[in-house]
Amino acid sequence: MKFNLALRNLLIVLFGALVLSACSTAKKGDLTGDVYTGTETIEYLAKGVPDRVFFATNKSSLTTAARDTLRKQATWLRKNKDLTVTVEGHADERGTREYNLALGERRANAAKDYLMTYGISGKRISVISYGKEKPVNPASNPLAWSQNRRSVTVKTN
Amino acid sequence: MKKIIIFLLYVSLNFTNVKALIKVDITRGNLDPLPIAISPLHVDKNSEKLDIIDTDKLGNEISKIIESNAKSTGLFNPLNKDAFVQKPDIAHLKPRFEDWRLIKAQALVTGKLLIKDNKLKVEFRLWDLTAAKEMLALSFTTTPANWRRVAHIISDKVYERLTGEGGYFDTRIIYVSETGPKDQRVKKLALMDQDGYNIKYLTLGNELVLTPRFNPTNQLVTYMSYFKNMPRVYLLDIETGIQEIVGNFPGMTFAPRFSPDGQKIIMSFAKEGNSDIYSMDLKSRIVEQITKHPSIDTSPTYSPDGKYIAFNSDRSGLQQIYVMRSDGTGVKRITHGKGIYGTPVWSPRGDLIAFTKVRKGRFYIGVMRSDGTGERLLTENFYQEAPSWSPNGRVLIFYRETKADKTGKGFSAKLWSIDITGYNERKVKTETDASDPSWSSLLSK
Numbered sequence: 001m002k003f004n005l006a007l008r009n010l011l012i013v014l015f016g017a018l019v020l021s022a023c024s025t026a027k028k029g030d031l032t033g034d035v036y037t038g039t040e041t042i043e044y045l046a047k048g049v050p051d052r053v054f055f056a057t058n059k060s061s062l063t064t065a066a067r068d069t070l071r072k073q074a075t076w077l078r079k080n081k082d083l084t085v086t087v088e089g090h091a092d093e094r095g096t097r098e099y100n101l102a103l104g105e106r107r108a109n110a111a112k113d114y115l116m117t118y119g120i121s122g123k124r125i126s127v128i129s130y131g132k133e134k135p136v137n138p139a140s141n142p143l144a145w146s147q148n149r150r151s152v153t154v155k156t157n
Numbered sequence: 158m159k160k161i162i163i164f165l166l167y168v169s170l171n172f173t174n175v176k177a178l179i180k181v182d183i184t185r186g187n188l189d190p191l192p193i194a195i196s197p198l199h200v201d202k203n204s205e206k207l208d209i210i211d212t213d214k215l216g217n218e219i220s221k222i223i224e225s226n227a228k229s230t231g232l233f234n235p236l237n238k239d240a241f242v243q244k245p246d247i248a249h250l251k252p253r254f255e256d257w258r259l260i261k262a263q264a265l266v267t268g269k270l271l272i273k274d275n276k277l278k279v280e281f282r283l284w285d286l287t288a289a290k291e292m293l294a295l296s297f298t299t300t301p302a303n304w305r306r307v308a309h310i311i312s313d314k315v316y317e318r319l320t321g322e323g324g325y326f327d328t329r330i331i332y333v334s335e336t337g338p339k340d341q342r343v344k345k346l347a348l349m350d351q352d353g354y355n356i357k358y359l360t361l362g363n364e365l366v367l368t369p370r371f372n373p374t375n376q377l378v379t380y381m382s383y384f385k386n387m388p389r390v391y392l393l394d395i396e397t398g399i400q401e402i403v404g405n406f407p408g409m410t411f412a413p414r415f416s417p418d419g420q421k422i423i424m425s426f427a428k429e430g431n432s433d434i435y436s437m438d439l440k441s442r443i444v445e446q447i448t449k450h451p452s453i454d455t456s457p458t459y460s461p462d463g464k465y466i467a468f469n470s471d472r473s474g475l476q477q478i479y480v481m482r483s484d485g486t487g488v489k490r491i492t493h494g495k496g497i498y499g500t501p502v503w504s505p506r507g508d509l510i511a512f513t514k515v516r517k518g519r520f521y522i523g524v525m526r527s528d529g530t531g532e533r534l535l536t537e538n539f540y541q542e543a544p545s546w547s548p549n550g551r552v553l554i555f556y557r558e559t560k561a562d563k564t565g566k567g568f569s570a571k572l573w574s575i576d577i578t579g580y581n582e583r584k585v586k587t588e589t590d591a592s593d594p595s596w597s598s599l600l601s602k
Contacts, residue, residue: 058471058475058476060430093540093558094515094518094540095476095499095515096456096469096476096499096500096513096515096542096543097367097368097542097543097592097593098368098411098412098425098455098456098499098500099453099455099456099469099471099476099499101367101381101388101409101411101412101427101455102411102425102427102432102453102455103453105408105409105427105430105432106427106430106431106432106453108430109429109430110430113430128386128388128409129388129409129427130365133342133365133367134340135339135340136340137340138338138339138340138561138564138565138568139561139562139563139564139565140539140560140561140562140568141563
């Protein structure tokens with residue numbers, strides 16, 4: 001078992017290295033696969049509680065880092081019982097507009113569902129999708145697109 | 158907006174049904190456009206003066222619009238008026254065919270107009286110069302404010318007579334006007350004539366608006382708005398300005414389109430991360446769920462007979478195009494090529510489906526038969542999508558975005574058109590940046 005896990009981790013590292021070396025335009029270390037792992041655009045809901053998580057192209061599955069961030073948000077929401085939030089889902093500019101609206105909605109709900117599994121009532125979380133309409137980084141390159149594929153948790157009260 | 162009514166009083170003038178020698182083939186790219194002379198329309202001396210335009214120049218202005226329309230098809234080569242050999246009124250009575258042939262013209266449009274009792278009376282003729290015959294003669298009356306439409310109607314009649322296909326000049330485009338930097342775009346619904354004139358803004362830009370589409374009579378528009386931060390499908394009457402939310406959905410509705418009979422709106426409704434296709438009957442308000450699948454189903458479009466719906470879905474993993482019966486049964490995937498496929502739009506003729514394809518980071522507009530065979534990619538670019546058909550099913554309009562640099566500069570969104578032959582790609586004139594175009598049907602049928 002231990003050996004298997006170690007081998008799998010090694011493979012993941014190797015795979016990550018291969019993908020990274022293929023992305024010459026993005027800042028090295030800020031992308032794993034095509035998921036943004038940097039901190040440039042992130043704002044904080046509270047000390048140590050990042051407001052956003054990032055997604056791979058056309059995907060809405062949560063990465064390990066995304067789950068980590070959402071657990072921090074859940075802890076923060078548990079401590080602040082009166083707060084309500086909106087999760088905004090976004091897509092990059094490399095898809096058709098209508099599909100991206102649906103994709104943004106799916107991403108926002110992936111984040112919402114995860115917060116709910118950590119005990120946050122769905123009543124406290126609304127979702128909205130902006131598709132590709134509100135890029136945080138207006139550039140047309142892989143780094144900008146990775147920063148735009150995101151869900152952002154915003155305080156609503 | 159005031160209802161525009163054109164009284165078309167077609168009067169046949171010496172009309173003889175001669176089988177013409179000249180015929181323009183529009184089924185393939187035309188590398189040898191037909192030389193056509195479009196004479197200024199003669200203005201009757203007894204015409205009343207107008208506030209909106211100098212009456213003396215009206216005949217020339219109308220002929221310039223016809224020229225511009227003819228040229229935009231890529232099928233005609235309008236000749237320079239400096240070389241014209243006869244006065245408009247004399248040519249209109251009967252051209253000296255041999256003189257016009259001398260300047261290499263094969264077809265000639267002549268006409269005259271009179272403004273009396275605040276009515277614009279127009280008469281025009283199309284001449285086959287090679288056969289020395291009149292091909293078409295029509296007259297009609299309208300209000301002077303419609304003078305540009307007069308030019309578009311003449312263009313349609315000339316196009317129809319010479320190509321055997323329906324025209325598409327007396328039409329409008331509804332689209333989204335875009336201004337401001339890329340990360341703070343202001344978007345408004347905008348309406349314009351097919352040639353970019355008579356622009357009207359239908360919303361103020363206070364909220365994000367997307368994807369407007371005409372109903373079959375061009376009076377209603379369905380679109381998506383973020384009014385009060387609630388993304389929903391709306392219905393707007395462009396004559397009264399009255400608008401309403403379509404249906405009572407507890408979440409985002411988007412990607413609306415009318416059914417071919419105008420009775421229903423079909424759209425997507427997103428709920429808990431899943432988008433399915435729904436329709437709502439506008440009279441009974443009855444909502445019907447059409448797809449039920451845990452994938453993203455969106456961008457629905459009816460076949461012109463209303464029996465089928467094409468849409469895109471990522472149920473296979475990536476976006477592909479599917480066709481089903483309009484009740485949601487018999488779902489069948491029709492795209493199997495490499496890459497992803499989206500935004501299917503059924504041709505008004507019913508034979509083809511236009512689509513957007515993305516492959517290896519490039520965006521294509523293409524057409525294929527409605528069973529997915531015979532795919533032809535018409536144009537490739539950095540980003541382009543959302544084709545909409547001209548009413549005759551010969552031309553597609555779509556929008557194209559350019560690459561932005563690191564600061565977001567260099568970004569633009571423009572409307573483009575291309576013939577389904579893959580030839581005649583053109584930028585469509587708009588006052589601002591523009592996206593999500595939807596072509597009306599012919600305003601006067």
